[in-house]
Amino acid sequence: MKVIKFGGKSLANGNGLSNVLEIISQKNKEEENLVVVVSARGNTTNQLEQILEQAKNKEDYSKALEQLKKEELEPYYSLELEEVFLRLEQLFQGVFYLGDYSTKIKDEVLAFGELLSAKIITKLLAKRGVEASFIDSRQLIITNNNFGNAVTLEKETAQKIKTYFSNNKLSNVKIVTGFIASNLKGETTTLGRNGSNYTASLLANYLSAREVESYTHVDGIFTANPDLVPDAKKIEQLSFNEANELANFGANILHAKTILPLVEKHIPLRILNTFKPEDKGTLIKKESVAKGIKSISVLEDVALISFEGRGLLGKVGVDARIFKALADNDISVSIISQGSSERGIGLVVKTVKATKAVLALEKEFENDFYKKDVNNISIVDNVAVISIIGQELNEFHKPFNALVKNQITPLLFNNTITGKNVSLVVYKDQLHKAVNVIHGQVFGVTKKINIAIFGKGLVGGTLINQILENTQSILEKRKIHLNIFAIANSKKVLLNKEGVTSNWESDLDNTALTNDIVKQTLAYAQEYHLENLIAVDNTASLDFVNNYIPLVEAGFDLVSSNKIANTVSFEFYKKLRKCLEENKKEYLYETNVGAGLPLIDTIKLLHDSGENITKIRGVFSGSLSYLFNKYSSSAIPFSVVLQEAIDKGFTEPDPREDLCGNDVARKLLILARELDLENEFEDITIENLIPQEFRAIEAKEFLSGLEKLNNTFQQKKESQKEGHVLRYIGDLLGDLQQPKGELAVKLVSVSKSSPLGSLKGSDAIFEIYTESYGEQPIVIQGAGAGAQVTARGVFGDILRLAKNNN
Structure with a gap:
């Protein structure tokens, strides 16, 4: 026997319903015994709830009910189905006259979604020549009286299911209503939202099915919600334990109780896409193929209760009192986190129960408030829970650090005893980013x-x-x-x-x-x-x-x-x-x-390692390097070399911005501050290479009269010693262990054989003198200018x- 379940979106009018009928027809040819569990079609359950509210508020609900009827009967019309709506109309009229409804009435109303769905599917299959038996699950599943979220009575349910299937002559295809059940009095109850999955699991268990196939509108279970994480990947296989954790922490494809009936008899569950029947989906079985993190799930309809009390240090039984107070008010806690001192406790509950939880705790700890042992019980709204299923605690620092780098600090942290699942509470406005950050970190994807x-x-x-x-x-x-x-x-x-x-x-x-x-x-x-x-x-x-x-x-x-x-x-x-x-x-x-030379990194590394840097000097400007390298090695006038540099794009459009020395001074100051020196720009002695009379004139006038600079620089060139060349350098020296160093930018004459003197082209060069290296500097040399080089850096x-x- 195989149990197949179809969700509401799969059963909606149009392609979904057509695909479902085709899948069942095909399965009928392949399987000798087929049980098909169906949810309410499309958005029926929500529509029924909305009409209930309209009737309760004494609003005109007739148009909404007529629209629902039109949608439901579009695929198939019969007097039998027409009578279903007559009963619905009677219920809504009663609610309208009373101006209220009970949870019992609500369950009876909502049950019509599944009843209509199963009846219509049965009739449509018959039109295709597939004989099918309609089964009302209220005859099979027995629950307690907790209307809206009833608990199954296992012994009674097992007996009912086995007896029904043994004593009734049924077709090969059996269409069963999901989600609905009945109590011992025969009154309609429901199993909670997504309860149709649970119905399918119960039937599979008590009928010893070979496999359960759950058809939805997605390809299977993903590493995260694709709506939140575009890079989420489909999971090929999960273990029962992993799937159960996902169900408990927000995976809406699964009901929290769905897995349990399957575990007992090791019945595999496969999540499939109605709209891609050829896809293999996600298989859930006893053991998964590989260990490790499987998925990230999210709970959004939650609130965080903060319980604080410094006076509780050392007191026994605080937790017991908290949980008793909440249990007495039918409030379930999904996550708890606390320090060993019990000074602060965080509890995650459903949002709709948050206020009730606070009132229950305030009542329980009234005397403790009076004694000031408890000082605060409050609600933190707009939060969400992110659970990393399969996360080893010893590797959790990686996603946690990634969150912190993205300025997301979890409000609460919790892990299971096995250390295999980790849950975080974050503010809801950070949820989208947080899930993407964690997903990118833990799955090693792009x-x-x-x-x-x-x-x-x-x-x-x-x-x-x-x-x-x-x-x-x-x-x-x-x-x-x-x-x-x-x-x-x-x-x-x-x-x-x-x-x-x-x-x-x-x-x-x-x-x-x-x-x-x-x-x-x-x-x-x-x-x-x-x-x-x-x-x-x-x-x-x-x-x-x-x-x-x-x-x-x-x-x-x-x-x-x-x-x-x-x-x-x-x-x-x-x-x-x-x-x-x-x-x-x-x-x-x-x-x-x-530009792109590894200079700042080298200085940082030396300084942070405790190395005493005693002096830094070098040719900091690629533009001025080219200018004085070419000028020193040839007999060409300074103005000609400068024009070449301008034409090659080595200088700024107005070369005075290079020649004034400010750019070199800024670079020198940056290096000084890397050594924790507190120098300001004004502390730098700068030799401005532009003669005074050319500093204030317009750029156009300056550029048209470059030859006027020749005498000044020719004198500097001729006044050098034999075998020396001109270099424009930055020099950082003095006692660099003091708050400030000595910074100078100047034109100097150096030997051709020195590292500075042998410089070629537009290269930059830096000499780093340290206490350990003595008179032998660390030399870093390379291209010091150009958009390509800078951009690459x-x-x-x-x-x-x-x-x-x-």
């Missing part, structure tokens, strides 16, 4: 890193294209999906939660203007629950730096090629670091000094953050 890029200039545009070009290879090699969801210039922001495309430039041009690109980006990330956020600053804007702290507070890690945040006041520098620490976020800016910082988020 991790999505959501990136907002501010600034689309030469570096920013190059970076965007580099990411888009490498997205697929990074996805394949590292299982990381780099998703650029925002691109902004100073006036517009392009937003797409699925990620921008290679047409991003034209898409951005066609985007509407906005007054606040950052505010709009933050609102978008929050609206779509985006996780693992990174903000990239490729602007050169002083004002944009003011957005760093709001971005961090909103859950973004930071990457920046903009040097300003690290070179404004030391007060802001420390404030930003404090904000990063409090929010557990990171800020990477390797390209601030040396920013890209590297993004990948490091993405890896850290793993």
Whole structure:
């Protein structure tokens, strides 16, 4: 014998109902003994409830009832079914006159959904030539008097089922109503929502069925709710224990009691899709194929009861009093978490029972309140429970840390005795993001890193294209999906939660203007629950730096090629670091000094390991490196070399921004602050290479008269010793164990044979002197300028953050 169950969405008018009839017809040819359990069709149960409420409130319910009748009788009409609606009409009239209804009446009304469904399926099968027997499950399943969520009386039910199937001549196909039962008096009861699954399990147990197939509107059980997690995957197989945990913690495909009748006789249950009958679905049996985490389930209709009492320390029986008070008021606790001192206890109950629970506890602990042993019993609303089924406690730190990185701190934590299932309580507005963060972490599937890029200039545009070009290879090699969801210039922001495309430039041009690109980006990330956020600053804007702290507070890690945040006041520098620490976020800016060279990381590593760095000096600017390398090694006038550098794009459009030394000074200050020095920009001695008379004139005038600089630089060149060359350097020295160091930016003459003197092209070079290495410096040298190099360095910082988020 095989038991098959069809859910309400499967039985709705249209393709669903047609597929169900086809599946039953096909099964009839394959199986000698077929029991088919059906739910109410479509949205019938909800419609019946709504009409009940209308009748109770003395509202006109006739149109709603007529609409329900039309929908129900659309596939098949008969006088027998017409009479069913006459009985329904009588019940609704009674409720209308009384202005109220009991749970007993509600069960009788709701039962009509399953009765109509089973009768119609039986009639439609007959039209197809399939002989089927209609069976009212009220004749089979006996319960207590708990209307609305009745408890089965096992002995009586077993006897009824076996007797009925033995004594009645039944067709090969038996159509049984799900969800409904009766008490010992013969009054209609119901088994609770999704109770049709339970009906199927009970029949399978007492009839010793070979297998149960439950047809729904989905492909099976997934690693998470696909509506919450787009990357959720179908689970091929589960054990009974795993499925039972899922049912208890919110998997709405399963009834919490469905698994228990099947476990006793090891009857497999397969979850299938009515609309994809060829799919194998999810198989639930005694043992699963593999160990490990199976799924993430969610409970949303819950509230957290907080019970606090410092005076309860050491007192015995507090838990017993809590549970007795709740049990006396028919309140079930799904999760409890407490400290060993019993000072604080968290209880998760259904939302509809929360107020009742608080009143019951306040009554029980009235004297304890008076003695001030208990100081608070309160409700935390708008919460949800996330359960990780199969989660080993010793590995839980990974998803927990991922949650914290995304600024989600669980309100309550609980694990089973076996340590195989972990449950968390979070605020409901964090649920969507939390489930995605956990799912990405525990299943080792592709991790999505959501990136907002501010600034689309030469570096920013190059970076965007580099990411888009490498997205697929990074996805394949590292299982990381780099998703650029925002691109902004100073006036517009392009937003797409699925990620921008290679047409991003034209898409951005066609985007509407906005007054606040950052505010709009933050609102978008929050609206779509985006996780693992990174903000990239490729602007050169002083004002944009003011957005760093709001971005961090909103859950973004930071990457920046903009040097300003690290070179404004030391007060802001420390404030930003404090904000990063409090929010557990990171800020990477390797390209601030040396483009893509591993300089800042090296200095951080040396400093954090306790190494005493005594001096740092080097050629910090790729632009000025090219300029003086070429000028020192040739007889070409300075103005010609400078024009070449301008033409090659090595300098800013107005080269005075390079020649004034401020850029080198900012880079030097950044390195000083990496050593915890408290220097300000004003502390730096800067040799401005622009003669005084050329500093205030217009850029156009300056660029048209570059040859006027030749005498100044020719004198500097000729005044050197033999075998020396000019280099523009940054120099950090002094007692670097003190709060401040000595910082200087200057043009110097060095030997051609020295590391600084042998520099070529536009390379940058840095010499790091330490106590351990003595006079032999650590030398880091490489390309120090160019949009490609800088963008690649920013890209590297993004990948490091993405890896850290793993």
